[in-house]
Amino acid sequence: MNTENAEHPEGQHPAHYWHRLEDGRIQCDLCPRDCRLNDGQRGACFVRQRVGDEMVLTTYGRSSGFCVDPIEKKPLNHFYPGSSVLSFGTAGCNLACKFCQNWDISKSREMDRLQDQASPTAIAQTAQSLGCKSVAFTYNDPIIFAEYAMDTADACHAQGIQTVAVTAGYVHAEARRDFFAKMDAANVDLKAFTDEFYYRLTGAHLAPVLETLEYIVRETSTWLEITTLLIPGHNDSEAEIRAECAWIMDHLGPDVPLHFSAFHPDYRMPDVPPTPAATLTRARQIALEAGLHYVYTGNVHDAAGDTTYCPGCGAPLITRDWYEILSYHLTPDGHCPHCQHPIAGRFESQVGRFGRRRIPLRMGG
Structure with missing residues (x-):
C-alpha cells in the first residue's frame, strides 16, 4: 500500500x-x-x-517537527536500549483527551503549523545519515496519518531502519492489521481502565484499545510496551490499577513492560494537581505484586523505577538516570549474566550510548 x-x-x-x-x-x-x-x-x-x-x-508529507530522541523517551526501555530515534508527528488526533500533554500539536486546527515537509524516502535517509536505529511516529497519534506512516515504514525498512508507533491504539481491525504489520515496536497509551474515564475524558471507549493490545501481542511480531498516565482523582485508585495489572497479566502476559507516568496540569485540566511520586511508586509495587516483570515510572526521578531488573534473580541489569544508561549487564543474546534468565525485548550485543540528548531538526521538501 x-x-x-x-x-x-x-x-x-x-x-x-x-x-x-x-x-x-x-x-x-x-x-x-x-x-x-x-x-x-x-x-x-x-x-x-x-x-x-x-x-x-491532508497531512501526508507534512510534519509538525522532527527531533532525534533517546528511545527511552518514547518510552521504550526494552527496544534497543540507549539507541537514538528520529521522532516526528503531524497534526490532529482521533481522541479528545482533556489532559493532552501535546495539545498544541494534536489539537491543532492550523495546517500552517506544519512547516516541515519530507517524503517517506527523505525521512528514512535522514534517519540513516544521523545514525538512528529507528524512526518514531509520535507527538500526535500516527493512526490518523496511517498512509504516511506506513509508506515511511516501508522506506525505513528498505534502509535497515526500525519503526516505532506511539499511539492510543484506537483503530478498526482492517487498519490495525495493515498498520502494525509495518511497525517493529509500539508504545500504546492505556489511558485508564474504565470506559467511564475514556468516554468522559477522551471521547472514546476502552474496549477497542484492549482489542489492539491483544492483537499486537497475539497476532504480530511488534514489540509492545504500555504507558498509563496516572491523573490524581481520575484513574489512580488502587482498585483500578490492580484491575489493569490483572488484565495485562491474564491477556498479555508478564513480559509486556508497563510504564506509569506522572501527570502535570495542562490543556483543559489545569486545576488538577501533579501526580505525587508516591502514587507512581505505589502503582509500580501493585504491578510487581500482580506478577508483571518489568514496571517503570516516568516523568519523575526514580532510580528504582528507571532500572530493569532480572525477573529470575532480581539483579539490576540496566540502570538508568532519566534517559541515560548508567550500567548495562545483559549478555549479547539478552540474558541475565547471573542466572541466565531471558530478558524480554529487542537487544544488541553493544548497548547504545546516545544518552539524554534531544536534537531538534529542520527538514524541507
Missing part, C-alpha cells in the same frame, strides 16, 4: 479505509469514531477529509 508517488492536489493524498453510504455520505473506517462526511467535511481527527467522492489525508 504505497501511494507516495500518486498524483493529487497540493496538500491532499488519497486515503484508504472508507466506504460510501446509501444516503450519499462517505464513512471513514479507520477508527471506531466512524465519521460520516458530506463533501468538504473533515473527520473528528481533522486531517481526514471528504473531497468530492473520495477521502483524502
Whole structure:
C-alpha cells in the first residue's frame, strides 16, 4: 500500500479505509469514531477529509517537527536500549483527551503549523545519515496519518531502519492489521481502565484499545510496551490499577513492560494537581505484586523505577538516570549474566550510548 508517488492536489493524498453510504455520505473506517462526511467535511481527527467522492489525508508529507530522541523517551526501555530515534508527528488526533500533554500539536486546527515537509524516502535517509536505529511516529497519534506512516515504514525498512508507533491504539481491525504489520515496536497509551474515564475524558471507549493490545501481542511480531498516565482523582485508585495489572497479566502476559507516568496540569485540566511520586511508586509495587516483570515510572526521578531488573534473580541489569544508561549487564543474546534468565525485548550485543540528548531538526521538501 504505497501511494507516495500518486498524483493529487497540493496538500491532499488519497486515503484508504472508507466506504460510501446509501444516503450519499462517505464513512471513514479507520477508527471506531466512524465519521460520516458530506463533501468538504473533515473527520473528528481533522486531517481526514471528504473531497468530492473520495477521502483524502491532508497531512501526508507534512510534519509538525522532527527531533532525534533517546528511545527511552518514547518510552521504550526494552527496544534497543540507549539507541537514538528520529521522532516526528503531524497534526490532529482521533481522541479528545482533556489532559493532552501535546495539545498544541494534536489539537491543532492550523495546517500552517506544519512547516516541515519530507517524503517517506527523505525521512528514512535522514534517519540513516544521523545514525538512528529507528524512526518514531509520535507527538500526535500516527493512526490518523496511517498512509504516511506506513509508506515511511516501508522506506525505513528498505534502509535497515526500525519503526516505532506511539499511539492510543484506537483503530478498526482492517487498519490495525495493515498498520502494525509495518511497525517493529509500539508504545500504546492505556489511558485508564474504565470506559467511564475514556468516554468522559477522551471521547472514546476502552474496549477497542484492549482489542489492539491483544492483537499486537497475539497476532504480530511488534514489540509492545504500555504507558498509563496516572491523573490524581481520575484513574489512580488502587482498585483500578490492580484491575489493569490483572488484565495485562491474564491477556498479555508478564513480559509486556508497563510504564506509569506522572501527570502535570495542562490543556483543559489545569486545576488538577501533579501526580505525587508516591502514587507512581505505589502503582509500580501493585504491578510487581500482580506478577508483571518489568514496571517503570516516568516523568519523575526514580532510580528504582528507571532500572530493569532480572525477573529470575532480581539483579539490576540496566540502570538508568532519566534517559541515560548508567550500567548495562545483559549478555549479547539478552540474558541475565547471573542466572541466565531471558530478558524480554529487542537487544544488541553493544548497548547504545546516545544518552539524554534531544536534537531538534529542520527538514524541507
